[in-house]
Amino acid sequence: MVADPSTAVVLPDPVPVVDLDGRVFTPCTPEKARQNVEQGLAVLEGGVLRLRYRPLAYRRAVRRVLRRDGYRCAWCGGFGSTVDHVIPVCWGGRTVPDNLVVACRACNHSRHNALPSVFLGWTGMRPTHPVILRVLRDEARLVQEALAALDRRPVESCLSKEEAQVWAARHSGTDAALRLEPPGTSATKVRTTRTTVAYIP
Numbered sequence: 001m002v003a004d005p006s007t008a009v010v011l012p013d014p015v016p017v018v019d020l021d022g023r024v025f026t027p028c029t030p031e032k033a034r035q036n037v038e039q040g041l042a043v044l045e046g047g048v049l050r051l052r053y054r055p056l057a058y059r060r061a062v063r064r065v066l067r068r069d070g071y072r073c074a075w076c077g078g079f080g081s082t083v084d085h086v087i088p089v090c091w092g093g094r095t096v097p098d099n100l101v102v103a104c105r106a107c108n109h110s111r112h113n114a115l116p117s118v119f120l121g122w123t124g125m126r127p128t129h130p131v132i133l134r135v136l137r138d139e140a141r142l143v144q145e146a147l148a149a150l151d152r153r154p155v156e157s158c159l160s161k162e163e164a165q166v167w168a169a170r171h172s173g174t175d176a177a178l179r180l181e182p183p184g185t186s187a188t189k190v191r192t193t194r195t196t197v198a199y200i201p
């Protein structure tokens, strides 16, 4: 047991971890537990770290999308075993089937946080997946709506840790890397490289 000077709470080492539904996860160090609490991603209750996001629901969503798309990369058509957010998580994209497609590791990795139109501009790919086509039809508006919704919704709506971290950064207003402006706004300057994209106000 170690005393936590920041909260005067005595934390076990390691700290037990559960999710919102009480499911048990791998325990973490007191330092990690404190970080999670500081970021708003979890609360400490009686020496137990309770995550405020939903990792099991995330895994269920991934399995559902892999089955729906038959392990075929929605970008290049090759074999895919990862799931890709069409509107990226850092732009407010949610982990729901309407925003997910299967991707191969190469497409997922090289796209990184690029919006679909930007990625297709680099690669010249012509995907036919309905989720991608729907986003492409109205990408700027959908991104604006996703970011606005992210600012309104509770952290409990996040499934993955990545989503919860983006949520925390937006809500703390301290993360310069997430000062994103949707494409098409007048103050937006676009800088792209082969693997990264940043929209800088």
Ligand SMILES: [Zn+2]
Pocket: 073, 074, 075, 076, 077, 078, 080, 103, 104, 105, 106, 107, 108
């Ligand atoms: Zn691919």
